[in-house]
Amino acid sequence: MSKILFIIQVVLCVSAFAGGKINVVASIPDLGDMAMRIGGDKAKVIVLATGREDLHAVPVRPSFLPILNRADLLLTLGLDAEHSWLPALAAEARNAKIMEGRPGWIEVSEGIHVHDIPEILDRSEGEQHPEGNPHYNIGPQCGTSMANNIYKALLSAAPEHKDFLRANRDQYVRSVDTVITSLKQQSSALKGIPIIGYHEDLVYLCEFYGIKVIGYIEPKAGVSPTAGHLREIESLGREQGVKLIIHNQTQSPRIPEKLGKSLNCPIVEIANTVGAKKEITTWLELQLYNNRVLLEALKKL
Amino acid sequence: MAICRAIQSVWSGFCIVLLLTALIIPIQAAKVSPTWQNPDIGLTVDLTTDMHDADGAWKSPGITLRGVELIMSANIDPYASLTGNVLVTPNGAELHEAFALFPTLPLNLKLKGGLMLANFGRWNRFHTHAMPFTSEPRIYMEYAGGMLALKGLELSWLVPVSHFIELTLSAYDRISGHTHDSDPSPSQSHNSSGRTADEIAESIGAEKHGNHWHYQGKILYEEDLYALAGQQSSLEPVKNTGLRRPEEFAYGGRLTTTLELGSNVSVDFGGSMLYQHAYKLSQRIPGETYNKLLWGADIVFFWHPLLANNYRNLQVGAELLSSYEGFERKVVGGLYQDKYSRTGVHVYGNYKHSKQWQVGAFSSIFQSNDYAKQQKIHTGAFCTFAITHYQYLRLEYSRYEYPDLLDGVNRVTLQYDATIGYHTHGRQR
Numbered sequence: 001m002s003k004i005l006f007i008i009q010v011v012l013c014v015s016a017f018a019g020g021k022i023n024v025v026a027s028i029p030d031l032g033d034m035a036m037r038i039g040g041d042k043a044k045v046i047v048l049a050t051g052r053e054d055l056h057a058v059p060v061r062p063s064f065l066p067i068l069n070r071a072d073l074l075l076t077l078g079l080d081a082e083h084s085w086l087p088a089l090a091a092e093a094r095n096a097k098i099m100e101g102r103p104g105w106i107e108v109s110e111g112i113h114v115h116d117i118p119e120i121l122d123r124s125e126g127e128q129h130p131e132g133n134p135h136y137n138i139g140p141q142c143g144t145s146m147a148n149n150i151y152k153a154l155l156s157a158a159p160e161h162k163d164f165l166r167a168n169r170d171q172y173v174r175s176v177d178t179v180i181t182s183l184k185q186q187s188s189a190l191k192g193i194p195i196i197g198y199h200e201d202l203v204y205l206c207e208f209y210g211i212k213v214i215g216y217i218e219p220k221a222g223v224s225p226t227a228g229h230l231r232e233i234e235s236l237g238r239e240q241g242v243k244l245i246i247h248n249q250t251q252s253p254r255i256p257e258k259l260g261k262s263l264n265c266p267i268v269e270i271a272n273t274v275g276a277k278k279e280i281t282t283w284l285e286l287q288l289y290n291n292r293v294l295l296e297a298l299k300k301l
Numbered sequence: 302m303a304i305c306r307a308i309q310s311v312w313s314g315f316c317i318v319l320l321l322t323a324l325i326i327p328i329q330a331a332k333v334s335p336t337w338q339n340p341d342i343g344l345t346v347d348l349t350t351d352m353h354d355a356d357g358a359w360k361s362p363g364i365t366l367r368g369v370e371l372i373m374s375a376n377i378d379p380y381a382s383l384t385g386n387v388l389v390t391p392n393g394a395e396l397h398e399a400f401a402l403f404p405t406l407p408l409n410l411k412l413k414g415g416l417m418l419a420n421f422g423r424w425n426r427f428h429t430h431a432m433p434f435t436s437e438p439r440i441y442m443e444y445a446g447g448m449l450a451l452k453g454l455e456l457s458w459l460v461p462v463s464h465f466i467e468l469t470l471s472a473y474d475r476i477s478g479h480t481h482d483s484d485p486s487p488s489q490s491h492n493s494s495g496r497t498a499d500e501i502a503e504s505i506g507a508e509k510h511g512n513h514w515h516y517q518g519k520i521l522y523e524e525d526l527y528a529l530a531g532q533q534s535s536l537e538p539v540k541n542t543g544l545r546r547p548e549e550f551a552y553g554g555r556l557t558t559t560l561e562l563g564s565n566v567s568v569d570f571g572g573s574m575l576y577q578h579a580y581k582l583s584q585r586i587p588g589e590t591y592n593k594l595l596w597g598a599d600i601v602f603f604w605h606p607l608l609a610n611n612y613r614n615l616q617v618g619a620e621l622l623s624s625y626e627g628f629e630r631k632v633v634g635g636l637y638q639d640k641y642s643r644t645g646v647h648v649y650g651n652y653k654h655s656k657q658w659q660v661g662a663f664s665s666i667f668q669s670n671d672y673a674k675q676q677k678i679h680t681g682a683f684c685t686f687a688i689t690h691y692q693y694l695r696l697e698y699s700r701y702e703y704p705d706l707l708d709g710v711n712r713v714t715l716q717y718d719a720t721i722g723y724h725t726h727g728r729q730r
Contacts, residue, residue, distance in 0.1 A: 050564055052607040059605040059614070061567055062465035062559040069409065069459060094459045096405035123691060123721070223689055224656050250611055252655070 022157045025071040025098070027082050028055050029274035030137045031108055033282045034150045035075060038168045042161045043154060046071075048086075051275020054250040056222075058085050068093035071104065072157050075150060078107025079114065081134030106153040111145040112136045115203045126220025138272050139204025140183055140287045143176040179284050183208075183291050189298055194240045196233060196263075198247035198256060201272060205290060214240050217247075217255055225255060237263045244297055248272040268297040340375035343724030346717075347430045353485040353712040366391055367481045370428065372724060377401065386428075388481075392508045392515030397450055397479075409459040419449040420457070420469045420555050421573045423599035423620045424647075429481065433616075433651040435697040435716045437482040439665040439679045440645040444595060444624035446478030447512050449575070451551070466558045473551040475541060476577045476593055481511035484679075484701060485710050498523045501530045538581035538591050538629060549579035549590070569601045583629060585636065591627030612656040619648045624670060643668040645677075659685040675704040692719035 021044040026032035032047035039045060046067050049058045055077070068074065068090055076082050087100040097104035114132035121130055136142040151169040155162060191210035195202075198217045206213050215236050219229040236242075237259070246268045247256045253269065260267040270290045271277050280286050347368050352361040367390075374384040386398035400415030418426045424438050425448055441448055453473030460466040502509060507516035507526070514521045521529065524539060541549060553575035561567045574596040583589035601618035623644045630639040645667020653659045664680040681699025688694070695716040702709045 050607055054611040057611045059603070059607070059610050061561055062467075062557075062569065063561055065459060065465050065467075066461075066463050069461070091404055092411075094405055094409045094411055099405070127690065249608060252609070252612060 022154060023070050023072045024075060024154070025067055025073070026075040027058075027077065027086055028137070030283045030286065031075040031077070031146070031150065033274055034147050034172065035154065037172045038147065038151050038165060039154050040164065040168050042158060042164060047275075049273070049275075051271075051273040051280070052249060055081060055273055056084055058082070060085050060089055064089055065093050068098060069095050071095060071098050073104050073106055073153050074098040075106050075108055075153065077134050077137060078109040079131045079134035079136075080129050103156070106149070108146050108149045108153075109134070109136065110149050112142050115207070116200065126218070127222025129221075133200060133203050135201040135272065136204045137283070138201070138270070138286070138290065139208050140176075140180050141208050142204060143180070143283065143287075144173050146283075147172050147176065175284060179287055183287060187291055187295065190294055193243040193298070194237075195244045195246055196237055196242050196259065197245075198251045201248065202246060202270075205270070209294070214242060217245075217259065230255070230259070234259060234262055237265075243301060244268050244294070246270055246294075249276040266297040266300040268293050270294070340373045341723035343370075343372045343720060343722040345370040345372075345428075345430055345720040345724055348717045349435065349714050351485075351712055351714040353710055355485040355706065355710045367429065370397070370430070372398075374723075390481075390510060390515065392510060393518050393520075395520060409461050411457045411459075413455040413457070414453070416450065416452045417455070419451045419453075419473065419553075419575070420455050420471065421449055421553065421575055421595070422555075422597045422622065423571060423601060423618060425449050430718045433659065433661055433685070434649065434663050434681070434683050435695055435714050436663075436679070436681060436699055437480055438620065438647040438663075439484075439677070440620065440622040440647050440667050441478060442480055442482065442484075442512070443645060443667050443670050443677070444622055444643065445476065447480030447482075448478060449476070450479045451475070451477065453551070464558070466556070469555045471553050471555075471575075473553070473575075474545075476551050476575060476580055476595065477540070479512065483509070483511050484703070485712055486705070496530065498526045501526045505529065536584045538583050538589075538627075541577075541579050541582050541590065545579060549577070551575055551577035551580075553595075565604060565606050567603045567605075569599075569603070571599045573597045573599075580626070581628075585629065589638075591629075591638070592625075593627070594625040595622065597622040612653065614653045615651070617648075617650040619646060621646050622667075626670075628672075641672065641674070643670050643674065657687050659687070661685075669704065673704070677704070678702040691721070692717070 021042060022039060024035045024039060024043050024045045026035055026045060026047045028049045029047045029051040032045050035043055035045045048064055048067070049055060053059065074090060076086060090099050090105065096102060099105060114136070116129070116133035118125065118128050118130065121128060137146070147169055151165055154165050187209050192212060194212045194214045195206070196215055196217065197213050200216055200218070200221045202213060205211070215233045217225050217230070217233065219225060242263055242265055244266055245256045245260045245263070247253060248270050249272065253267065256267045270293060271280050271286055274280055274283055274286050277289065280289050347370065348364060349367055350361065350364045352359050368388040369390070371387045371389060372384065374382060376382045381401050381403045383401050384398060388395045388397045396416060398417055400413050400417040403412040406412055420426060424432060425441065429437055437448065451473035453471060455469050455471040457467055457469040460468065499509070502514045505516060507514035507521060512522070514526060553573065555571060555573040557569065557571040559567055559569045574594065576592065576594045578592050579590035580593035581591040583591070597620060599618065599620040601616055604615040606613055621644065623642065625640055625642045627638055627640050629636045645665060647663065647665045649661060649663035651659060651661035660683070662682040664678070666676065666678050669675045669677055679699060679701050681697055683695055683697040685693055685695040697714045697716065699712050700709055701712065
């Protein structure tokens with residue numbers, strides 16, 4: 001009996017420290033796509049959200065727990081983007097490595113120039129993100145920083161694969177640069193156009209294209225619009241000659257459509273994560289998709 | 302041989318220490334702020350006002366402050382967190398939860414110890430204000446005396462397979478329910494054998510709150526009121542609250558799993574049981590005890606279309622709760638131990654139509670927890686308007702068809718809830 005126990009203990013010890021693939025879990029497909037490209041066959045990547053849902057309120061399914069239980073790294077957007085669902089889930093997963101604040105909980109926002117850091121933190125200002133706007137994943141300019149952060153996380157988990165990971169990162173960053181150059185060349189028509197957004201999640205996208213946001217359908221982030229606010233935004237839109245009304249796949253199109261009709265301007269449904277539309281399977285495709293729908297909408301004017 | 306054994310022993314000890322060290326990784330502080338030593342604090346106000354026709358005419362008790370829930374929580378150290386939940390009412394404060402949680406023990410285990418909402422059934426772990434309806438499910442009130450806020454230990458094991466299965470084993474000091482909800486009842490009148498608990502409470506100025514009364518900073522249950530009045534309620538067995546042997550405590554468990562049908566639909570299943578061998582003590586036969594077994598099964602269907610998850614979803618659930626309880630049956634010339642078995646079911650549906658509006662309905666059909674085994678029905682419908690994520694208004698209509706309410710009673714309740722600060726219920730669906 002003691003010999004069997006001895007063998008079991010040795011096997012357990014060996015398996016606990018055996019260097020296999022890095023188990024990576026990503027909160028949204030954007031991060032999963034980058035991790036797959038940089039990690040290659042050294043990483044096993046599982047993504048929790050499909051990309052179709054609002055990333056602030058991903059329906060928490062119990063099947064996420066066994067996945068998180070085995071994770072070495074949990075890639076998150078950070079800046080409290082996933083605060084309503086992911087920290088509680090990670091705390092339940094019986095995996096000390098990836099709980100919020102621990103070494104395996106990776107916030108990919110490091111090095112991003114963060115916008116909208118609130119000066120006043122108060123619930124009367126709506127559903128605020130105290131550390132700033134977390135929707136940087138739709139800004140093409142943020143791709144390189146995101147890729148670098150994911151590379152650093154993978155490297156910390158498997159330093160023995162440094163050369164492999166660095167080569168993949170470099171190759172990916174080159175493809176990001178190529179796409180950025182192409183997007184900039186195609187999108188000069190978007191520069192300076194006034195738009196109305198639904199939620200304060202367009203800032204990085206608008207920064208890249210030079211689009212001017214004159215207001216939002218939500219009076220404050222996360223607060224449903226009132227009739228009074230809609231009248232105000234309609235009047236502002238008319239005054240400033242708004243060209244587009246932009247919402248994303250998770251927001252009900254009812255109010256944007258109504259507003260668009262009254263302001264006589266096109267509605268654009270952008271994608272705010274990879275997976276939001278069937279044809280968007282990578283982060284680079286996400287950027288190309290948003291560029292295309294914005295330009296197509298502009299042609300309708 | 303002896304040397305071999307010695308090496309094996311040392312190696313065994315080394316392996317165990319190594320494994321435990323690998324599995325318990327201390328927390329590293331992620332963000333530094335000037336308030337880093339402060340715990341997370343949240344405060345929720347739960348107000349209701351209702352009208353019912355129990356006395357024939359529609360009457361209202363006015364505004365009821367069901368509670369102001371003050372929650373504090375923070376990590377104690379790298380290994381555990383501590384949560385305290387105090388419910389403040391105009392009549393005093395009640396400690397509702399005070400537990401330490403060790404979330405990442407080796408072997409996929411999690412330990413919770415202290416006073417907690419027991420991991421039992423579908424709704425027991427929910428704070429009342431977080432339920433989709435205003436009325437607490439009546440099956441808990443009937444068979445457990447309210448929601449089970451118990452002192453004890455819960456050890457949960459996440460089964461290490463790719464499918465979600467969680468098993469919880471628990472030990473509590475006793476089976477005891479607590480509620481701030483109550484059924485409307487016709488005015489009580491004196492009877493020849495003594496005063497009712499309500500009458501005793503009224504005479505001493507104790508304020509009723511659900512299934513208990515607040516009096517001079519203390520919480521009194523029915524038996525406490527009778528004792529205070531020097532009046533014995535009856536010679537029926539009483540709850541075992543004194544010193545007990547280990548086998549007289551309550552023991553139970555819960556098993557939960559889920560079935561996912563694509564990414565829009567999932568079904569949760571759960572089964573729970575709780576047993577106390579010496580739940581009640583006989584007043585007629587010294588040393589005689591009576592046991593109680595609560596068991597239940599629950600199923601919840603979720604539809605959460607991913608594209609509209611923020612403003613549209615549906616959940617439909619059913620929970621079965623059964624109670625087996627020993628009692629003393631009086632017969633001519635003596636008495637003997639008997640048992641009765643009672644069962645009830647609570648079904649509900651809740652549809653979220655937009656970010657602000659939700660509608661739903663519920664029905665509890667259950668046998669009365671007494672010798673008579675009469676059928677009781679509590680059915681209702683509700684509509685919730687969420688002003689924002691942090692405050693809501695809810696209107697609920699319900700009808701009680703209880704044997705002692707001859708024509709049935711209709712009740713309309715308006716509920717207002719608001720939360721400030723940090724208030725989370727962990728992983729709840």
